[in-house]
Amino acid sequence: MDTTWIVIGIGVAIGLWLMMTYNRLVSLRNQAKNAWAQIDVQLKRRHDLIPNLVEVVKDAMGYEQETLKQVVAARNAAVNASGPAEVGPAESALTAAVTRLFALMESYPQLKANDNVMQLQEELTTTENKISFARQFYNDSIMGLNNMVESFPANFIAGTFGFATMAHLDIPDAERAVPKVSLR
Amino acid sequence: MSVPSSVPTPTGPTRTDFLSAQRSNRRKTRWLLIILTLIAAGFGASVGSVLEFEGGTAEDAIRALTGPAAVAGALLLAGASMAWSGIALAFGDRMVTGMAGAHEISREEEPQLHNIVEEMALAAGLPKPKVLVIETEVPNAFATGMRTSRAAIGVTRGLLQTLTRSELQGVIGHEMGHVANLDTRYMTAVSVTVGLIALIGNVALRSLQWGGMGRSRSSGSDKKGGGQAILVVLLIVFAILAPIAAKLVQFAVSRQREYLADATSVQFTRNPEGLISALEKLTRAAQPFPGVSGATQHLFIVNPLRQFTSRTPALFATHPALEDRIARLKNLG
Numbered sequence: 458m459d460t461t462w463i464v465i466g467i468g469v470a471i472g473l474w475l476m477m478t479y480n481r482l483v484s485l486r487n488q489a490k491n492a493w494a495q496i497d498v499q500l501k502r503r504h505d506l507i508p509n510l511v512e513v514v515k516d517a518m519g520y521e522q523e524t525l526k527q528v529v530a531a532r533n534a535a536v537n538a539s540g541p542a543e544v545g546p547a548e549s550a551l552t553a554a555v556t557r558l559f560a561l562m563e564s565y566p567q568l569k570a571n572d573n574v575m576q577l578q579e580e581l582t583t584t585e586n587k588i589s590f591a592r593q594f595y596n597d598s599i600m601g602l603n604n605m606v607e608s609f610p611a612n613f614i615a616g617t618f619g620f621a622t623m624a625h626l627d628i629p630d631a632e633r634a635v636p637k638v639s640l641r
Numbered sequence: 642m643s644v645p646s647s648v649p650t651p652t653g654p655t656r657t658d659f660l661s662a663q664r665s666n667r668r669k670t671r672w673l674l675i676i677l678t679l680i681a682a683g684f685g686a687s688v689g690s691v692l693e694f695e696g697g698t699a700e701d702a703i704r705a706l707t708g709p710a711a712v713a714g715a716l717l718l719a720g721a722s723m724a725w726s727g728i729a730l731a732f733g734d735r736m737v738t739g740m741a742g743a744h745e746i747s748r749e750e751e752p753q754l755h756n757i758v759e760e761m762a763l764a765a766g767l768p769k770p771k772v773l774v775i776e777t778e779v780p781n782a783f784a785t786g787m788r789t790s791r792a793a794i795g796v797t798r799g800l801l802q803t804l805t806r807s808e809l810q811g812v813i814g815h816e817m818g819h820v821a822n823l824d825t826r827y828m829t830a831v832s833v834t835v836g837l838i839a840l841i842g843n844v845a846l847r848s849l850q851w852g853g854m855g856r857s858r859s860s861g862s863d864k865k866g867g868g869q870a871i872l873v874v875l876l877i878v879f880a881i882l883a884p885i886a887a888k889l890v891q892f893a894v895s896r897q898r899e900y901l902a903d904a905t906s907v908q909f910t911r912n913p914e915g916l917i918s919a920l921e922k923l924t925r926a927a928q929p930f931p932g933v934s935g936a937t938q939h940l941f942i943v944n945p946l947r948q949f950t951s952r953t954p955a956l957f958a959t960h961p962a963l964e965d966r967i968a969r970l971k972n973l974g
Binding site: 488495499576579580582583586587590593594598 | 752753756757759760761763764765766806810909911
């Protein structure tokens with residue numbers, strides 16, 4: 458009699474644990490997917506902004522055609538990339554190109570006086586930041602998901618219901634990489 | 642475990658991990674809240690014991706302290722503080738924005754501010770809060786919202802004029818930290834409990850005055866005196882000390898939440914320098930402005946009513962001293 462209750466108790470406990478673990482996995486995966494979607498939005502925004510910026514600075518920056526070409530090339534490569542494995546390096550290259558462009562723009566005072574340029578630069582800066590913050594949050598979410606998917610005993614549930622680990626996304630921080638460039 | 646490239650490497654033996662700093666902050670705050678509830682319960686017990694008191698000896702007094710009325714008093718007060726908190730939590734978040742005269746500002750008017758708020762919302766993985774501005778030259782900022790999905794972050798006009806982009810980011814990160822850590826909810830619950838304890842202390846002292854006089858007239862000096870006197874003295878001491886103790890706990894909780902928000906800001910921005918230099922500027926320029934009062938002072942990033950550049954008023958301060966905040970931020974790395 459007593460043993461029946463113990464067995465029932467253990468059964469209920471295991472059932473509850475299964476349910477909670479499964480739900481936790483679902484919410485972690487959704488968080489990660491949502492975080493990836495946020496990055497995607499910002500990457501697209503950056504792809505849209507860059508041609509505009511190149512357009513407004515290209516006349517003033519006549520001697521920097523090579524840099525401008527690199528920016529456009531990096532942008533086009535990034536547009537065509539897909540999945541964390543491809544997007545990471547492509548967006549890194551784009552970040553580096555944009556950083557170089559920003560640094561060079563410092564040497565053109567007439568650009569600083571141009572409201573249009575300043576506005577685009579602020580938009581691009583915030584987009585760069587958003588990419589890095591969204592990536593930060595994505596990677597934190599991924600770490601939570603991956604830890605759970607791989608660790609005992611939740612890995613059994615993850616395996617049974619097809620929860621997989623997701624890849625980290627590495628794009629270097631644009632703000633930190635900005636070199637100090639000055640004419641004086 | 643791989644460390645993201647943007648995280649600075651440890652620089653010294655005193656460096657603390659901001660995640661563990663957050664954990665210890667949360668733990669401390671939880672303890673402070675438990676202490677607060679215990680104060681309320683102990684207070685209820687002593688009120689109950691005085692009301693129920695029968696007999697005359699010290700043993701009777703002890704029996705009264707553990708009797709059903711004392712237990713009922715303790716439960717009643719603890720329960721009342723929780724119920725009261727619940728009501729305040731449902732309606733409390735609207736009062737602040739009205740009080741400080743903040744108004745919502747559009748993306749067209751302040752694109753950079755909106756951008757930075759969006760950046761911090763992304764870092765926190767939360768929906769974008771409402772963006773408010775208070776029209777005053779004094780640089781300061783606040784956050785409010787009982788839920789992360791219904792929060793607002795407000796800055797003063799002076800803040801926008803004084804700070805650089807990365808400093809502003811640090812400040813918004815701090816406010817986003819308050820939102821993410823549900824500090825408005827926490828502080829509302831705490832201040833409601835503190836208010837209730839103060840109210841009941843007041844009522845107890847008054848009723849002792851009235852009841853005590855009435856009883857001494859009717860029954861004169863009978864054998865009840867000794868034991869009841871002990872309880873009455875106990876109650877008076879409690880009625881005076883409990884509100885003060887509760888207030889001290891409230892200030893301590895408030896300071897812990899400020900440290901926590903600072904740490905959370907650095908977690909979001911990965912850039913302690915921005916917040917440090919912003920805090921230096923803000924503290925130097927701190928002064929009261931219309932709409933700020935004792936009731937709202939704890940909401941702001943630096944205390945608008947007092948300058949906390951020294952450690953002396955620490956116990957009764959809503960905010961930690963600037964040096965302490967900066968020292969902790971430097972330790973976060």
